[in-house]
Each structure stands twice: as C-alpha cells, then as structure tokens.
Amino acid sequence: MTRILPVLTILLAILVFWYAAAVWMNAPWQNTLNNRAGLENVPFTSFAQQTWAQDKPVLPAPHQVVGEIWNATMGLEFTSRRSLAYHGWITLSATLMGFAFGTALGVGLAVAIIHNDASDRSLMPWIIASQTIPILAVAPMVVVGLGAVGLTGLVPKALISMYLSFFPVVVGMVKGLRSPENIQLDLMRTYDASSWQVFWKLRWPAAMPFLFASMKVGIAISLIGAVVAELSNAAGGGLGVRLLTGSYNGQTIQIWAALFIAAGLAAVLVAIVGSAERVVNRRMGVRA
Amino acid sequence: MTAVVSAEHLGLTFPTGDGDIVALSDVNLTIEKGDFVSFIGPSGCGKTTFLRTIADLEQPTSGTLTINGMSAEQAREARAYGYVFQAPALYPWRTIEKNVALPLEIMGYSQAQQAERIARTLELVNLSGFEKKYPWQLSGGMQQRASIARALAFDADLLLMDEPFGALDEIVRDHLNSELLKLWDRTQKTICFVTHSIPEAVYLSTKIVVMSPRPGRVTDIIESSLPRERPLDIRETPEFLEIAARVRDGLRAGHSYDGDLV
DSSP: OTTHHHHHHHHHHHHHHHHHHHHHHHHHHHHHHHHHTTOOSOOHHHHHHHHTTOSSOSSOOHHHHHHHHHHHHTSSOTTOTTOHHHHHHHHHHHHHHHHHHHHHHHHHHHHHHHHOHHHHHHHHHHHHHHTTSOHHHHHHHHHHHHHHTTOOTHHHHHHHHHHHHHHHHHHHHHHHHTOSOHHHHHHHHHTTOOHHHHIIIIIHHHHHHHHHHHHHHHHHHHHHHHHHHHHTOGGGOSHHHHHHHHHHTTOHHHHHHHHHHHHHHHHHHHHHHHHHHHHHHHHTTOOO | OOEEEEEEEEEEEEEETTEEEEEEEEEEEEEETTOEEEEEOSTTSSHHHHHHHHTTSSOOSEEEEEETTBOHHHHHHTTOEEEEOSSOOOOTTSOHHHHHHHHHHHTTOOHHHHHHHHHHHHHHTTOTTOTTOOGGGSOHHHHHHHHHHHHHSSOOSEEEEESTTTTSOHHHHHHHHHHHHHHHHHHOOEEEEEESOHHHHHHHOSEEEEEETTTTEEEEEEEOOSOSOOOGGGGGSHHHHHHHHHHHHHHHHHHHTTTSOO
C-alpha cells in the first residue's frame, strides 16, 4: 500500500492536470462553436464536458484517447487499415528485427574493437560520427534508396532501427568486455588460456550487466527508429503512418492514440529486457 | 635434489616516462623441490615482481631464469605452477566449485576428473559443503582459501603465492598459516610465498629471502633450522626469535644501503 499510494497520487495529479489543460486549450474553439450555435451563458460544468468531447480537439481528453485506443484495437478486425493493433504489429516487427540486427552489430563491433587496437582507432570515430547525423535526414534516403532497388517493407525500417540501436550496444559492450580486472586476466594467463577461452569464460560474463543496460536503451530507440522510418513510406503502414495521417487530417485523437500505443510498446519491450536481465542475474548468482 | 626455480644475475627494468625503474637487479637464487621459500622486504623491493617473473607475467631484461629446467614461458605453457594473488580474484558469477573448476575446464579435464579434483581440493582447504555458494556469500578468509583450492586443483608442483593473507586479520591469518603448513606437508609442493610480515615468513619458511628496494636485490638468504612440524607456539621459542632477528637485521641492512636509515 505504501508503494501503491504515491504512484496513484501522481497518476491522479496527471489526470487532473490533463483534464484541466484540455478545458483550457479547447476552450477557444468551443466558444466559436457555441457562438455559431447561438448558445450563451453555458454553465461551466456543461462547457467543460463540451471541451472534452470535441471531434478534433487541440488536446483530447484522456478518456477520448483511451476510447480511441480501445476502438482501434479491440473494436476493429486486426487486418483493417485503421486498426492500431495492425499498425502496432508492423512497427513492433520492424523494431524487433532492427533491435536484433543492432545488438548483433553492436556486439560484433565491440569484439573487434577490444581485440584489435587498429580497429579501435579506425572504427570508433565512424561509430560516433554515425550518431551525430539526424536520423530524420538519413531515414528517407535509406527507405527511398532501398525502395529504388526493390527492397521495401520490413528490412529498410529494421535497418533504421539498427542504425540507432547498435550505438549504445557498442559503447556499453566495449566498456563491459574491458571490465575484467588485471588480476582476473593475469589468472587466465597463468592457465595459458586461449583468447577464445578468455572471451567466453571471463570477458563475456563480465560484460553482461553492460549488455543489458545497453539493450534497454537500444530497444527503446529501436522503436523510435522504426516509427521515423515509417514516416518515409506511408504505404507501408505502422504507427508512424498513423501519426502522419493523423497530423495531415487534424485527427489529434488518432495521433495521441498512436503515441500512447508506441509509448506502451516501448515500456513493455524495456520491461521484457529487464526481466531477461533478472533471469540472467539469477543464473549468474548476482546478489539480490 | 633438482632445482625447481633457478635465477642467475636476473634483472628487470621498467622503462617509464621519468626514466627507467630498476625492479630487480642481479638476483641469484635456487629453489629446491619441496622448499617453502618466503620473499620478504618493504614495498617496492621487487618481491612481487620476482614472483611474477617466475610466472612469466613479467619478462626479465637480463640474466637467466629457469623453472623445472624450462624457460618461464615454457613453464607457464606447461601449466607448471598455480598462482595465488593478493586478492582472491574469484569470478563472481561462478559458484565456489565452478571457480575451482575454471583451470580444469581450460586445461581440458573430463567432467569426472573435475568433480573428483574439486571435492579433493575443497576438502584440502576445509571448504567442503560450500561448493554451491557464490563468492559473496563467503568471508574474505574463505574466499582466499577457495582461491588456493583453485591453484591446487591441477597438477602443478609449484605454488606461487603473492601476499595471499595480506588483507586478512591477524586471527584468520594465523589460522590460515598453520593450515597452509599442513597443506604443504600433505601435498609435498614447492611454495614461493611473498609477504611483508616477519613472523609469517619465519613461521612458514624453510628458506627466507630478504630483499631491499631501489634497486630490488637480495640482501640475505636464511635457511631455517626450524623443524617441518610447526605448532603455532613455536613462535615463542628462542630459535624462532633468533631467525626473526636475523631477518630484521637483513631488512635494516637493506634500508641503510639507501642512506635513509642510519
């Protein structure tokens, strides 16, 4: 109870603030509507309810967003072009594929970097430079470019996700694979262990905490990568497309619903990585 | 008697930005099979460096060094020694038995041999029953005993120990010292033991090598006349105190060489 109470308090505060903000932000348009309809001296309670029930509000009320999410997931066939579950799945599959690619690439680069001084010096500047380019500029080039050579659908989007998610994995794993102390490495040398054995019996297990920390960041930005990539290919579907069409048509409720689905997906994905981490920690005897 | 370790005119110089640091100079030493040799001296006297040179963790810059008639590198590749570091250096993600199994896995022992050796060496260091515990669940003294078990698990006749009990309190240290003597007696291994404690060196050793800093050199080699069987109260006997006094003299002589102690 002592843990639930603060959480509920904050949640309640956010809802109160949100409803209040909705009244305030939707009021000008509601006044216009009421003036056109010849309504005067609308009591505040009725007026507030009006602002929470507009078709295209500046700020939709929470229950409107929740209703839209419900209708667009449970209320529609999964295959419907308007189903958020369908679009969510498209984004999720690109996210997962990109995350898998990104993690593999990140780990691979980290292994190359720690085993070879030359690759450390030659790769690291490019890896850092890659992240200074705005993804919003790169995504259309990659999606359109690959589309021109006939590669469309999941893979181009997954590549954008990979482009973002490999970076925290490289940085984290270089640090993690270098985390064993000298004394632990010396021990391996006294056994005349091969570098393969040093890697699997020492460096890899020592890097686990770093890997999971990196993957939590990686999977969240992987989702962002997928959404940004979708903006460049409206025909492909996905939450990014719902955001785009929503903003073209002023469908703010649709935008907010898609945003919430994306945020919820990211939270679930990070939580899944977190539980995988706990399973691994338990197997590695980490002090609870 | 065959020499397990033989050093002739051994020198080691570390080049640094501030000029060269002489860690060892003209060290001559022979260690026979079954010896318990202690290296004692103040910090920076090169005792750890000498041990690491035997282990091929440092390369000498002059002189010759042979271990069982081989070069240090060949001896390391032949897994001729077990090394116990100042810290236990247990891998935290492995249980105690898996830590002891580490060298056995690397050296390719079969599962059955591993199980047999784990049981035998843990029994030797009085850690039977702690196989499934993780290092953090054990006290510092127990962790260091586990690291000794790990060094004993494979068939190295030479045990190199670098201040293994330096971080432990006096009571645990006394206990582990007498355990180590029993273990030495039972296993017939050759032990090289680095310490900066005079009583520890005298209590444990058949041979005490006194070293002095800058440059690291051997100032005295004392053959102990104490019997192999050593109860803890041997430390009050006149014979023990006499050897301790000679070690202390050796250390002082090493210091006055620097001119900073008259």
